[in-house]
Amino acid sequence: MNALAPDLLDRFRSIVGPKGWSSEPEVLALHSREMRDLYAGTSPLLLKPASTEEVAAIVKLARETRTKLVPQGGNTGLVGGGIPFDAGDEIIVSLQRMNRIRAVDALNDTITVEAGCILQQVQEAAREAGRLFPLSIGSEGSCTIGGNLSTNAGGNAVLRYGNTRELTLGLEVVLADGQIWNGLRGLRKDNTGYDLKHLFIGGEGTLGIITAAVLKLYPLPAAMATAFTAVPCPRAAIALLEKSKKATGGQVTGFELLPRIGLDYVLRHTPATSDPLAERHPWYVLMEFSSGRDDGSIGATMEAVLAEGLEEGLVLDAAIAQSDAQRTAFWKIREAMSGAQKPEGGSIKSDISVPVSRMADFIEQASAEIEALIPGVRIVAFGHIGDGNVHFNPSQPVGWEPARFLAMWDEVTGIINRIATEMNGSISAEHGIGRMKIDSLPHYKPAVEIELMRKIKQALDPDNILNPGKVVRVG
Structure with a gap:
């Protein structure tokens, strides 16, 4: 383990004060393990900043000392994007204390919230103002807006309202050098150059740490x-x-x-x-x-x-x-439907999208190829077919040991990803890349796109301190 020096950890602790950190093993364990137990890591310190200024101070110190940071929201992600690695040289930065509703502008149909707000809290604040915030996902009682933004969450209402990217007008972001970019503008028209917020939405905390957002609201359905x-x-x-x-x-x-x-x-x-x-x-x-x-x-x-x-x-x-x-x-x-698969044994999860016009073709072809590979496999294909996204999850044949089935994860997902790509689809519709798909991505995305992603990462985070080893590899 590449342990961080005690005096360095003390410097980080001093930024957030006694209520803003933890090194208790049981607390660290909760924040270092993914909810499906696919990924677990080690960290010596959990920081819980209470303001954007504290986040900025943390990042400035991290850049000065080349300390790696893992931003984290509600830790409900499904690809290991918010989980540290095993080396023990990364500090987890939880945004959950930054949970204020800063403003509601009903006439402008916007709400300004901090990244640590629980999604359900934002929905309720909008409803109190007679408005609808339409993002809705199964983990809405525990996931945070910062996590939703960082993974460009989809959910059950994308068909009508779009995913998180379409629901966002402005962001506040702490950059990798500790500067604060205040882009909290509630404008639907702002044609003044590059739309920078889109770099950070879906960036999984690798380009900057989102601390607040201006989100779109809609009339409540009658x-x-x-x-x-x-x-x-x-x-x-x-x-x-x-x-x-x-x-x-x-x-x-x-x-x-x-x-x-x-x-x-x-x-x-x-x-x-x-x-x-x-x-x-x-x-x-x-x-x-x-x-x-x-x-x-x-x-x-x-x-x-x-x-x-x-x-x-x-x-x-x-x-x-x-x-x-x-x-x-x-x-x-x-x-x-997702949780009910676990008691049935091993389940290989996927999250693909194809054009809606090809959805039936995908389900038929992927089912046939995997059933030929594994006789008796049980295909659970479900989800947001209205916007071209299906969670295609094969379950183990009855009588198999889970380990035997899960050992075929790469082979099965290889079939799924190949078919989706052949149909001009994506290997990740809404869960993101994280740790799970970082090595698969270059096989399915054109080399020029991967190189552009690397250049953006190197330009915005040249020291590779923000969530390294997630989304795209550099160096």
């Missing part, structure tokens, strides 16, 4: 219609999506594909869940429309779409939520 819908196949789901978009004029808020095997997992392993439909079907879509008018029209539109789908064979059955409680129950099934 009415919503939600249906748990059985479809014969993903190809029918795509056709139903197109029909829904035309009928609503862009009011499709959510459109999630769910396989029967995934529903079975949820029903077996998640308390207080039940099958929304009387009979079993091969595939389902959880679809949601929203409207600014509470006149019954959005519900009538959904009924008409489903009726046409039944006539055309796109829909096999459907249940429309009759209450908020029933809507919540439908969404609980979707949110539980």
Whole structure:
């Protein structure tokens, strides 16, 4: 272990004061392990700055002493982007104490928040102002806005509102030399050169540490219609999506594909869940429309779409939520689908995107190739089919030991990534690169793009002190 000198650690501690650090082994362990236990590391110190100025002072000292920093939000990431390595020479910088709502401008439809704000806290602050902050993901009760920005989080409403990048107007960032860039402008039009915020959104803390953001708000929907819908196949789901978009004029808020095997997992392993439909079907879509008018029209539109789908064979059955409680129950099934895979044994996770028009092709081809490679494998393909993103997660065959299956991780993900790339897709739709995909990325991204990423990293962080070994390798 390359231990950092005690006097250096004392200098970092003095920046944040007695409430702003921890070296307790149990605390460090919580911040040094990824939630799925795929990645774990070692750090001698956790810093918890309470202000942008403290973050800047930490970074200045880190650059002076060439100390590596690992920025961290709620530690809900899935690719090891916020986890230190094993050398013990990295300090974790948690932004969770920086959790103030700085301002809400309802007329401008913006909210200015610090990076440590929990996503749910931002949603609630917007709702109190009569507005909607539409970013919604399964970990919204514990993930932070800084983490959402650093990974360009997607979620369940991307189809209508876009991902985190589209929801961001301005940033405040501590740069790798300790300077503070105040780009907290709530402008929808600012054509004054390079749009610098986009360098840091999705940068996973490798180019700068995001400390605050100006985010877009929207009117609260006055009415919503939600249906748990059985479809014969993903190809029918795509056709139903197109029909829904035309009928609503862009009011499709959510459109999630769910396989029967995934529903079975949820029903077996998640308390207080039940099958929304009387009979079993091969595939389902959880679809949601929203409207600014509470006149019954959005519900009538959904009924008409489903009726046409039944006539055309796109829909096999459907249940429309009759209450908020029933809507919540439908969404609980979707949110539980990832966690419900764990009790079934080893699961190889992927997070790809392809054009919506190729989604059914991808699921069919990837399923066929992996089933040929591993007879008895159980494919759980689910997620945001409306915006071309599927979590394609093969589960181990029944009776296999998890270790035997997980040993095939690289071979299986190689198939998935190759097919996605051949269809002009991406090997990471919303989880990021982190530690997990840093070595895979050059195989699927053009060399010129990798070189541009390296040049940006070297220009903004020439000493490679910000989250080194994540996203792109330099040197």
